[in-house]
Amino acid sequence: MTSNAASMELHVHPGETDLLIPLPGLQDLWDPHLIHTHYFGFSIPEAAIGGFVYIRYQPAFPLSQGGVCIFQGNDNVEFTDMAYLDYEITMPWPRIENNTITTDNGLRIEFVEPGVSARLTYTAPDGRLRMDLKADAVTPLLARGHVMPGEEEHHDLARKPGGSEQFMQVKGNLTLDGQAYDVDCFAPRDRSWRQVRVERRGAVASPPVGWSPMYFGPDLIFNQISFEPLDTNPRWAGLYDVGDRPSHHFAWVQRGDETRSITSVNRDVLEYHPRLHMATCQEITARDDRGEVYRFRGEAIACASIPSWPNASFRDSVYRWEDGEGRVSHCTYQEIWFDIYQRAMAERAAGPRV
Known part of the structure; x- marks a missing residue:
């Protein structure tokens, strides 16, 4: 177990933060790397399908990027390997009317009740994909801070950066290439606002971090983001100096109506994808602030490269998790890293030079 517990007090944001998407005033100069985001995910485990729905706002310009990514199976190495991809890097600022956000490529997020309920709709121009989901x-x-360790050093605290996470029950329908699917899953959503996510090379030095939300029932909803501890012999060993900081920097567990902080996380990766390099089989042991210990084992049934952060390697997946009692949860597992790790893994996969 990681001995240095991350200090964390859990707070709840008001629902109106869902629509906190500010633009700079006429006399304001905002960092070009300051962003807001909205993320929603979903899965169809029986078809090994994962969905990644994302908007990234760049208010200094103002521009946006985002769209819908649907991936199936474990062989989505290139973005265009995905079953369906409509993700634009450069779009105008979305149209925001009342509680509804609509992007230039047709993704629509309606916050039916901010902080509680949202509807996601999208129809492909060529008819290949139709999506109508209620979350x-x-x-x-829950209030959440930065994503990458070290990223917080670049935030402008005067602008009050923030973020949130929440588990949703997602229901609805998806039609892909004429095949209709029912969607009924539990999946997280998250967002950031006024965070400075620097894209300059080398600005953030961190091993790969993995986000592993899980829903087993109202009595056990788990979430953590961490890198693999050095004592698990991770592939990043020798590439980064993490000092004595804990491997996790945000984690919680929901036990019925009670939200507890996680004080220690040990994430041990057993298998990696041969080309995507992400964890495809891993075990997690965690302890909460009441001293209760949790053990999970998971395996990827679908995974893909995702285009949202061009200066980093970003992977999304659908994981099949089991808890210590054998209960099963299907949920996203996401991992991100920068060029030092990617080059090292590519060289390792290539083998010794002759």
Whole structure:
């Protein structure tokens, strides 16, 4: 177990933060790397399908990027390997009317009740994909800070950066290339606002971090983001100096109506994808602030490269998790890293030079 526990007090954001998407005033100069985001995910485990729905706002310009990514199976190495991809890097600022956000490529997010309920709709111009999903909260709208360790050093605290995470029950329908699917899953959503996510090379030095939300029932909803501890013999060993900081920097567990902090996380990766390099089989042991210990084992049934952060390697996946009692959860597992790790893994996969 990681001995240095991350200090964390859990807070809840008001629902109106869902629509906190500010633009600079006429006399304001905002960092070009300051962003807001909205993320929603979903899965169809029986078809090994994962969905990544994302908007990234760049208010200094103002521009946006985002769209819908649908991936199936474990062989989505290139972005265009995905079953369906409509993700634009450069779009105008979305149209925001009342509680509804609509992007230039047709993704529509309606916050039916901010902080509680949202509807996601999208229809492909060529008819290949139709999506109509309703996401209803099953946990509080928990406050979350930065994503990457070290990223917080670049934030402008005067602008009050923030973020949130929440588990949703996602129901609806998806039609892909004429095949209709029912969607009924539990999946997280998250967002950031006024965070400075620097894209300059070398600005953030961190091993790969993995986000592993899980929903087993109202009595056990788990979430953590961490890098692999050095004592698990991770592939990043020798590439980074993490000092004595804990491997996790944000984690919580929901036990019915009670939200508890996680004080220690040990994430041990057992298998990696041969080309995507992400974890495809891993075990997690965690302890909460009441001393209760949790053990999970998971395996990827679908995974893909995702285009949202061009200066980093970003992977999304659908994981099949089991808890210590044998209960099963299907949920996203996401991992991100920068060029030092990617080059090292590519060289390792290539083998010794002759």
